[in-house]
Amino acid sequence: MDTQNRFKKFQKFKELHQQSSTFVLPNAWDAMSARTYQEEGFQAVGTTSAGISISLGYPDGENLPFEMMLSALKIIVNSVSLPVSADIEGGYGIIGEELTEKIKQIILTGVVAINIEDGTGDPHHPITDLSLQLEKIAIIREISQSMDMPLFINARTDLYWLNIGNLNERLKTTINRTRAYQEAGADCVFIPGLRCIDSIRTLRQEISCPINLLAESGSPSLEELSNIGIERVSCGSAPFRATVTLLKKISRHIMKDSNLEYMNKGTISYKELASRMEFNRN
Template sequence: MNQTEKAKAFGALHRKGDPVILYNIWDAGTAKAVTEAGAKALATGSWSVAAAQGYGDGQKLPMAVLLETARSITAVNELPLSVDFEGAYSTDPEGAAANVAKVIEAGAIGINFEDQNIGESGLHPLEAQAARIRAIRQMAEARGIDFFINARTDLFLQEGDGARHAGLVDEAIERGKAYAAAGASGFFVPGLIEPALIEKICAAASLPVNIMMKPGAPDPAALGKLGVSRISYGPGPYRAMMEKLKEAAAAVYRPL
């Protein structure tokens, strides 16, 4: 498949009630392993890609390194690749669109695009975030690609008390609708694990809803029944692999 065909195929994987599962990768080697395990598409996780290069999350990884990582994956793997692009390394709509164009040039067919103020507190105003999504969509359309913009809201990640998540659902739904109108392809609500709240968002959203797996979250089958269209594993795979690596190394270095 060419890039245009991969983009269409990736979008078609997002089916309400039959979610596409993305076991997040961080380089070409992990892409190969996940592909051989049966993945239908690939997605990087920003935390994992940054950590693998010795950086913290939050756009601390140089964009050039991230783009080279994407190129290295698409050069040797035929599956559609979505890149976790955080805040597109720009708060300006034109700058965000120009940066995402480089992701397309690297061979990717989609991004995660978040609405938090990276390095600060709170979220971007709704209209400001919608303006960035519109600019990215217009850029992608000009290139003739059905680019998948997975619009993420950080409402639930920024509120660590799950008991307060119910009070954020209406705002999340409002953001989802605005992002859809601006040209988003999917709506990502990481941090939310309460089944009733997930179901409410899935029922209200016109976009495919993405949930991130974390301790306490429903299993993939249960998420499908709630109406979820996409399941991500975020930094979980990287953290699990690093724990195994440390255990193996500790065994080697243990005094005889």
């Protein structure tokens, strides 16, 4: 991807967070899912670490080999003309040379944004120490600037996702963490698991940068979130899980009912499917 094209995509992605209404970021796991989102009118695409990892035979949580993750990102970036944001989980590396090299490789795939989280996967120490997470964010910002390749950083905190602390403590800690992430260089903060509309309003009052929430069962509507001033909602792994759910239904219709028609009702034709693979390479 040439520098000018990259800058245009970065600017477009940044502008999506400056609209009067909440925008929805769909999360892809392969070329076809990304291409489908584009053809249905979405203005940007995110990736889902769970969808990519599981579709390639690995559990979520940085278990997918880094080179395979890079390959998946390149395929998705090359499948669409839209800005792509990569879910890089915890960064795939500790502080120092390892993290620096991996972030450079991620940027070179052509993604113009990333999502980095503070969950550790360790039940005894579920959240990364604040000082370490701030250092990660600052390093990522420095790397993108040194490469002269703008990168939109979405800093995720998993306090609600992991149900850490009581509700009052959780909200207070979330506010403190997300403020610190913004000061360290994050462009947006992501709080998956937060669904209480009153807490969302409080967070909006306390945080000046764009806020990203996860579309979940029981979440406020897009209209409600737009009225509060929430800039972005991510689909996460839900579209991937919905696809797997449909495959389960098809399988059951075949195995239990000997029904071969269910999978063909309203299904995209082979011709249309094949035409979607004629990608315009970036």
